[in-house]
Amino acid sequence: GAVVSQHPSWVICKSGTSVKIECRSLDFQATTMFWYRQFPKQSLMLMATSNEGSKATYEQGVEKDKFLINHASLTLSTLTVTSAHPEDSSFYICSARSSGRDYNEQFFGPGTRLTVL
Amino acid sequence: GQNIDQPTEMTATEGAIVQINCTYQTSGFNGLFWYQQHAGEAPTFLSYNVLDGLEEKGRFSSFLSRSKGYSYLLLKELQMKDSASYLCAVLDSNYQLIWGAGTKLIIKP
Numbered sequence: 001g002a003v004v005s006q007h008p009s010w011v012i013c014k015s016g017t018s019v020k021i022e023c024r025s026l027d028f029q030a031t032t033m034f035w036y037r038q039f040p041k042q043s044l045m046l047m048a049t050s051n052e053g054s055k056a057t058y059e060q061g062v063e064k065d066k067f068l069i070n071h072a073s074l075t076l077s078t079l080t081v082t083s084a085h086p087e088d089s090s091f092y093i094c095s096a097r098s099s100g101r102d103y104n105e106q107f108f109g110p111g112t113r114l115t116v117l
Numbered sequence: 118g119q120n121i122d123q124p125t126e127m128t129a130t131e132g133a134i135v136q137i138n139c140t141y142q143t144s145g146f147n148g149l150f151w152y153q154q155h156a157g158e159a160p161t162f163l164s165y166n167v168l169d170g171l172e173e174k175g176r177f178s179s180f181l182s183r184s185k186g187y188s189y190l191l192l193k194e195l196q197m198k199d200s201a202s203y204l205c206a207v208l209d210s211n212y213q214l215i216w217g218a219g220t221k222l223i224i225k226p
Binding site: 034042043044045046049091093105106107108109110111113 | 157158159160161162165204213214216217218219
């Protein structure tokens, strides 16, 4: 159990376009989802925390108007990178925490590799 | 501020044992995680320690000393597939995960 999926796995887009990444908890309800970004050879950087039905909490330095997060249901959160630029190219990973399981454990999705040309 | 330190890179030989250390200074403590991350993939859960002592799980063991703000991950009988980055992360008082930069482990035949 405790499977988190992400879609798409990878995406290549032109500069200026918007890209939506979906994160789904497949076999549990995720009250909290986290979005991370990871640049090559660097550790995970938390971008934002989203709770179902409320606005996301963004980390310092992350533009909320550029990285739109929607957590409309207990099994789905989306991250939209608006007007993407080459510097947004990165590995985006979501994780989910369940209210029904061990409160402390986060389950990670497989990640989405974004390349902006 | 919050800080987690672990070595940047370590090298070990196939079949040997390696210990990866992690020290932390965080606002509150609700447990420490170790994750394994292969290049280009998401992290996978290895262990969780919230009480002092050693937790053993197959070839991998994790140790915690809360008074010292210290943990280590011990990998035995190293295999080539163990080449990966190992991330130490602490759950702080707000239940936020604070991540270390990761230790890249290189296994040589």
